[in-house]
Amino acid sequence: MFLMLRRFLPLAMGLILLGSCSEYQKVLKNEDVKAKYDLAEKYYEAKDFKRANRLFEQIAPKYVGKPQGERVQFFLSETYFQIKNYNFAGYQFERFLKSYPNSDKAAEASFLGAKSYYMLSPRHSLDQTDTDKALLKLQGFINTYPESEFLAEANAMAKELTTKKEKKAFEIAKQFTKLGNSYILDYSISAVAAIDNFISDFPGTIFREEALYLKLVATSNLALNSTENRKQERLETAETAYKNLLRYYPQTSFMKEANNLMESINEELSQYRDQETTSK
Template sequence: MLFKMRLLAPILLLALVFQSCSEYQKVLKNEEVKPKYDLAQKFYEQGDMKRANRLFEQIAPKYVGKPQGERVMFFLADTYFQRKDYNMAGYQFERFVKSYPKSDKVAEASFLGAKSYFMLSPSYSLDQTDTDKALAKLQLFINTYPDSEYFAEANAMAKELTTKKEHKAYEIAKQFNKLGQFDYSFLTPAVAAFDNFISDFPGSIYREDALFYRFESASRFALNSFRRLQEERLRDAVADYNALKKHFPDTKYGEEADKILEKVNSELKGFSQEKEAK
């Protein structure tokens, strides 16, 4: 008996799948809206987002302005999200928020729309346009729904994206610094990039690194400048060293920074001796 049941189980499963597919194809081709709505909801509840999405796509225009329209539009957006089609999900959730601003689902839709753009954010090394868009959406959600159950998750995502942007900006500045080892013309944009980074991201995890590499770039720039410009640039480098030590007295770059400072001070001493000789 048990053996027969084991044999019958796959057959019954196949029969159910075939029946489900047959029902789906029949309703899909049917012009009636109600059967599509009922089956779409059934698939949605079962987690079959692919077929639910197809049916909701078909009926969504039919429910515009009707009581069920709110439900249909939310489910349609969510099926895109569950299928990881984040471009369409973001677009559809935005449509939902605009169409039903007083809906009980508007906060959730706003969050899921923002999360859709968060999921589209690429690696820090790539163009960050989608990251900027995601941050704007998340910040809007955070400001609009501070009491939402999704508030903490939205904050965490916003922090992750901000760190990604910090990393991008830091790596760009560091690349200028690296190129400056071979071509001194890159040291000016290196110093400027580190200045912008330090100003734009005061609480960054890369702040100590940025302060050190700004000092290193400024020092190298000063040491390789024309004599008539050198003294002022050397003093600027010393100021950068002092900024590093002020914010990070026990900096991990202490030994390296002190060696660079020694060279800078040695050159400055030469200027002092020249003035005394006059």
């Protein structure tokens, strides 16, 4: 008996699926909006979001301004999210919030809309337009719904995206600093500007210690390869960068490298200071 059940179970499941597909295709081609609504909800409850989405897509325009419109619009937005069509999900959640700002689902729609853009955020080395949009949406959600059950997750996503943006900005500054080792002054000038902007934009960054060390490297490269008329000024700027690094990180992990650079800076500076002493 058990063997017979095992033999016929796949066949029975196949017939059920065939019947389900047949019903889906029939209703999909039908003009009966109510039938599509009922089947869409059935698929939604069964977590068959792809079929539910197709049906909700068809009927959503028919329910605009009707009592069920809010429910249909939310389900349409969520099914886009569940099938990982995050561009459409973000757009549809925005439409939902504009149409139903006082909905009981407003907080969830705001969160899922923000999460849609979070899911579109690329790795740190690529353009961060979607990351910026996701951060804007997440911050909007956090400010508007501070008591939401989704708050902790939203904060975690915002922190992750902020770190991603920090990393991109830091890598740019780091790259300019490496290029500055080629003795091309423009690269060192760009490196100093990029590092200053990075520290200003991300004061609490986890990369702060290394950024301050890179500032020393960039200013040292600039000073040691500078023209004579700007050299003393730039050497003194490098000296200040060294002091700032030790001020904030007296036990810095870059101590050996920093001291070696400062030795070269002091050697050059001593010539100018000896001249100043002699001229007095």
